[in-house]
Amino acid sequence: MSDGIRRRDVLTGAALALVGGAAARAGVIKGELPWRPDTASPPPRVEPGPWQFFTPEELPTIEALADRIIPPDSQTPGGKDAGCVVFLDRQLAGAYGSAEGLYERGPFIQGAEQQGPQSSKTPAQTYRAALQAIDQYCREGRGSGMPRGKHFAELAPEQQDEMLHGLEGGTVDMSGVDAKQFFTTLLKDIQDGFFADPIYGGNRDMCAWKMIGFPGARYDYRDWVSRHNERYPLPPVSIGGRADWTPRQR
Amino acid sequence: MARRLPRKDVVIVGLGWTGSILANELTDAGLEVAAIERGPWRAAATDYPPNWAQDELRYRIRHELFLQPAQTTFTFRNKMSQTGLPIRNWGAFMPPNGVGGGGVHWNAETWRFLPTDFVLRTHLTQRYGARFLPADMTIQDWGVTYAELEPHYDRFEYLCGTCGQAGNLQGQILEGGNPFEGPRSRAYPNPPQPQPFSHTLFAQAARTLGYRPFPQPSGNLSREYRNPLGVRQGPCSYCGFCEWFGCGNYSKASPQTTILPVLVRKANFVARDRCEVTRINLDPSGRRATGVTFVDTSGQEWEQPADLVLVCAYTIFNVQLLMLSNIGQRYDPVANRGVIGRNFTHQTISDVVSFFDPKKFIFNPFIASGAIGMCIDEFNGDNFDHGPHGFVGGGYMGQVQTNGRPIETTPVPPGTPKWGAKWKQAVKENYLSATKPGTGVHGSMYSYRDVYLDLDPTYKDRFGRPLVRITMDFHDNELKQNRFLTDRFAEIFQAMGARQMDKQYRRAPYDIGDYQTTHLCGGAIMGTDPKTSALNRYLQSWDVPNLFVIGASAFPQNAGYNPTGTVAALAYWSAEAIRTRYLKSPGPLVHA
Numbered sequence: 086m087s088d089g090i091r092r093r094d095v096l097t098g099a100a101l102a103l104v105g106g107a108a109a110r111a112g113v114i115k116g117e118l119p120w121r122p123d124t125a126s127p128p129p130r131v132e133p134g135p136w137q138f139f140t141p142e143e144l145p146t147i148e149a150l151a152d153r154i155i156p157p158d159s160q161t162p163g164g165k166d167a168g169c170v171v172f173l174d175r176q177l178a179g180a181y182g183s184a185e186g187l188y189e190r191g192p193f194i195q196g197a198e199q200q201g202p203q204s205s206k207t208p209a210q211t212y213r214a215a216l217q218a219i220d221q222y223c224r225e226g227r228g229s230g231m232p233r234g235k236h237f238a239e240l241a242p243e244q245q246d247e248m249l250h251g252l253e254g255g256t257v258d259m260s261g262v263d264a265k266q267f268f269t270t271l272l273k274d275i276q277d278g279f280f281a282d283p284i285y286g287g288n289r290d291m292c293a294w295k296m297i298g299f300p301g302a303r304y305d306y307r308d309w310v311s312r313h314n315e316r317y318p319l320p321p322v323s324i325g326g327r328a329d330w331t332p333r334q335r
Numbered sequence: 336m337a338r339r340l341p342r343k344d345v346v347i348v349g350l351g352w353t354g355s356i357l358a359n360e361l362t363d364a365g366l367e368v369a370a371i372e373r374g375p376w377r378a379a380a381t382d383y384p385p386n387w388a389q390d391e392l393r394y395r396i397r398h399e400l401f402l403q404p405a406q407t408t409f410t411f412r413n414k415m416s417q418t419g420l421p422i423r424n425w426g427a428f429m430p431p432n433g434v435g436g437g438g439v440h441w442n443a444e445t446w447r448f449l450p451t452d453f454v455l456r457t458h459l460t461q462r463y464g465a466r467f468l469p470a471d472m473t474i475q476d477w478g479v480t481y482a483e484l485e486p487h488y489d490r491f492e493y494l495c496g497t498c499g500q501a502g503n504l505q506g507q508i509l510e511g512g513n514p515f516e517g518p519r520s521r522a523y524p525n526p527p528q529p530q531p532f533s534h535t536l537f538a539q540a541a542r543t544l545g546y547r548p549f550p551q552p553s554g555n556l557s558r559e560y561r562n563p564l565g566v567r568q569g570p571c572s573y574c575g576f577c578e579w580f581g582c583g584n585y586s587k588a589s590p591q592t593t594i595l596p597v598l599v600r601k602a603n604f605v606a607r608d609r610c611e612v613t614r615i616n617l618d619p620s621g622r623r624a625t626g627v628t629f630v631d632t633s634g635q636e637w638e639q640p641a642d643l644v645l646v647c648a649y650t651i652f653n654v655q656l657l658m659l660s661n662i663g664q665r666y667d668p669v670a671n672r673g674v675i676g677r678n679f680t681h682q683t684i685s686d687v688v689s690f691f692d693p694k695k696f697i698f699n700p701f702i703a704s705g706a707i708g709m710c711i712d713e714f715n716g717d718n719f720d721h722g723p724h725g726f727v728g729g730g731y732m733g734q735v736q737t738n739g740r741p742i743e744t745t746p747v748p749p750g751t752p753k754w755g756a757k758w759k760q761a762v763k764e765n766y767l768s769a770t771k772p773g774t775g776v777h778g779s780m781y782s783y784r785d786v787y788l789d790l791d792p793t794y795k796d797r798f799g800r801p802l803v804r805i806t807m808d809f810h811d812n813e814l815k816q817n818r819f820l821t822d823r824f825a826e827i828f829q830a831m832g833a834r835q836m837d838k839q840y841r842r843a844p845y846d847i848g849d850y851q852t853t854h855l856c857g858g859a860i861m862g863t864d865p866k867t868s869a870l871n872r873y874l875q876s877w878d879v880p881n882l883f884v885i886g887a888s889a890f891p892q893n894a895g896y897n898p899t900g901t902v903a904a905l906a907y908w909s910a911e912a913i914r915t916r917y918l919k920s921p922g923p924l925v926h927a
């Protein structure tokens with residue numbers, strides 16, 4: 086039997102952070118395994134719909150960034166068409182964007198690199214500030230040989246790449262945003278979106294998995310472990326299934 | 336005000352691997368046992384069923400099954416002269432949370448330590464002379480021997496259904512096993528897992544170089560198994576979502592798949608989940624524990640009185656609880672006095688990522704299990720003469736690649752840009768024909784005077800208590816060891832036919848952002864002298880005899896293997912001492 090420790094008191098601040106909902110109450114486990122129906126938590130599936138984090142001003146910039154990090158080619162879409170920006174939009178609007186669960190007590194002191202990031206900003210705040218700084222940098226034509234008055238998305242691909250190299254190397258001054266750190270985060274997030282299960286909004290039609298030959302969420306390779314140096318023949322599947330399994334769906 | 340619960344014979348802090356073992360042993364002895372666990376109950380059906388367990392973003396990247404730093408974290412610095420800063424998001428290691436502890440999402444690489452590991456200082460001093468050891472290296476003998484622990488290793492392996500090939504059966508060296516291992520009383524309960532292509536090629540290459548490769552002992556099952564408690568596991572399906580993930584197939588040894596179904600049904604056992612123990616309570620003499628205080632999710636404080644307190648909360652939380660409960664003398668590295676926080680260690684790992692001709696090699700890296708792999712042990716412990724090399728220690732090395740999960744395992748050859756068209760092309764070309772073992776070189780980390788735990792002067796947890804502060808850096812001995820081992824490792828991939836290799840040596844300073852196993856050890860170590868150890872050889876506190884502290888926190892230094900086989904053997908060893916000796920006459924089991 087598993088029954089919550091019944092106490093109706095107002096939650097204390099200290100405990101609040103740890104409580105995720107009705108099921109997330111302290112419990113007593115005795116006599117049998119505490120299994121209860123309908124307590125599983127399947128992953129939230131990203132649905133198409135309005136942008137939840139990015140503003141209309143930010144979108145062209147982040148989409149262009151995604152396409153320079155993962156450029157389209159004749160066989161595989163780039164970051165934008167693969168859905169990496171949709172992925173990032175939902176991530177930034179959710180727990181990741183608000184740094185949920187991380188240690189956020191001060192003081193915030195910059196230490197040695199080996200001591201890890203010490204920013205008081207959440208990823209959502211960082212993206213907001215960085216995208217604005219990138220746009221401003223471009224419009225002011227601050228890079229050498231860069232045109233004035235253009236948004237990042239309007240630059241030629243080579244000029245965009247030059248900007249990215251500047252961020253990567255930390256040579257672009259982004260008024261208050263740590264360019265290098267932001268670039269590391271951006272790179273990670275876009276590539277995460279490209280390779281994560283398509284239920285999160287990126288890797289559309291499992292394009293990234295098809296590109297490399299990863300079969301996805303298949304769970305059983307017993308017949309294959311001893312078959313050496315042979316190409317695995319089956320197409321990938323997602324946690325959400327595969328289009329030809331559910332032909333009537335969207 | 337804390338609410339007081341009825342007294343129990345035993346209270347156990349933490350229901351992970353060690354907590355489950357101790358609870359089962361002591362309920363079998365007829366004792367009333369309560370376990371208090373910080374995290375939630377976890378089970379395959381609700382938390383990681385096979386219809387969505389294979390979610391790399393959720394479990395690997397956002398690490399859903401782990402502790403959140405907001406609940407508790409640590410501060411970190413390399414040197415005593417620096418200011419410790421908080422670990423805001425996990426990096427170098429990742430603390431487990433929830434029933435089953437690390438057993439839920441470990442790889443299940445199930446090793447024994449070498450006989451010489453337990454008498455390390457004595458052995459090295461005899462072979463090389465005391466002056467061979469760096470002056471500030473604080474390694475010690477354990478106070479327990481391999482021979483004493485052997486039956487307990489055996490019990491854990493039969494509990495788990497560990498798959499492997501014996502290399503030393505009662506002194507007889509067997510072909511295909513690890514010839515360096517200590518003698519084992521019987522063979523592994525299950526045969527080794529079949530090996531994928533790159534793992535098999537690695538073993539062939541190692542053999543051509545004169546080494547004796549063997550399958551890594553694995554708690555991912557090669558066949559159906561029913562353990563001595565009557566709990567069943569199914570065969571592993573090589574899904575490639577093992578470590579960081581829970582197993583949806585019931586084929587990875589964990590408390591859930593080996594002990595809990597029996598334990599939870601016992602009338603003399605009760606567990607509480609989502610309850611964090613904040614303090615071990617002492618009577619006014621300070622020499623006797625009276626129980627523990629814990630807080631539930633509503634913020635309510637409870638007291639669980641008990642005659643015997645077992646701290647099974649994982650290495651660094653064990654030490655945290657001792658410090659915050661003012662038990663034992665805190666270690667002071669300047670005066671070189673005190674024991675709580677002393678001899679803290681981690682692991683010295685590195686990797687070699689290799690790239691092969693895609694036209695000739697299809698490795699299918701996604702076909703793997705968490706503890707799959709072919710290893711060699713020629714360079715572990717003192718299996719080779721260190722005289723010419725000027726360092727001590729070592730580790731196993733192997734093609735132990737567990738996955739081809741694409742966020743984590745899409746390696747590109749050195750010199751490739753990190754993004755853009757060239758990066759994309761390189762990912763595509765190399766995915767099926769690269770090897771990335773992960774922890775390919777799995778080396779020891781010995782203990783030093785200036786690597787330790789204490790309480791941070793500035794940063795606090797959510798209850799306003801000081802965080803534990805980690806002071807840790809690599810010393811020359813470990814860096815030399817790693818360079819030597821990584822070079823030997825790369826030679827094997829070269830012999831395998833690699834076109835290009837990326838040798839990722841371990842470098843100083845120790846980086847808290849770079850994952851390097853969750854094998855934290857020490858801080859409340861066992862030994863024979865209360866001046867240099869917190870616990871006696873039965874893991875009983877020298878200061879508070881009705882308190883036992885179980886876990887890798889007891890390791891005086893870390894060996895070149897994964898710890899849990901030894902952690903579990905110590906848990907059984909300690910349980911036996913409690914059952915056969917302590918209960919008859921409660922009090923110190925060793926007189927100092």
Ligand SMILES: Cc1cc2nc3c(=O)[nH]c(=O)nc-3n(C[C@H](O)[C@H](O)[C@H](O)COP(=O)(O)OP(=O)(O)OC[C@H]3O[C@@H](n4cnc5c(N)ncnc54)[C@H](O)[C@@H]3O)c2cc1C
Pocket residue numbers: 348349350351352353354371372373374429430431432433434435436437438440441442443444445446578579610611612613647648649650652706853854885886887897898899900902
């Ligand atoms: C990703 C990963 C892979 C690993 N792979 C391997 C491997 O292949 N081989 C190997 O040998 N080892 C491996 N390990 C290490 C292994 O998980 C640990 O050695 C093992 O779980 C230790 O057992 P334990 O009982 O000491 O701690 P745990 O199993 O972690 O259990 C401790 C429990 O105590 C609870 N707790 C902590 N503090 C409190 C408190 N204050 N109050 C109440 N409860 C508390 C925790 O929530 C936890 O459930 C791995 C670890 C990780 C994270």
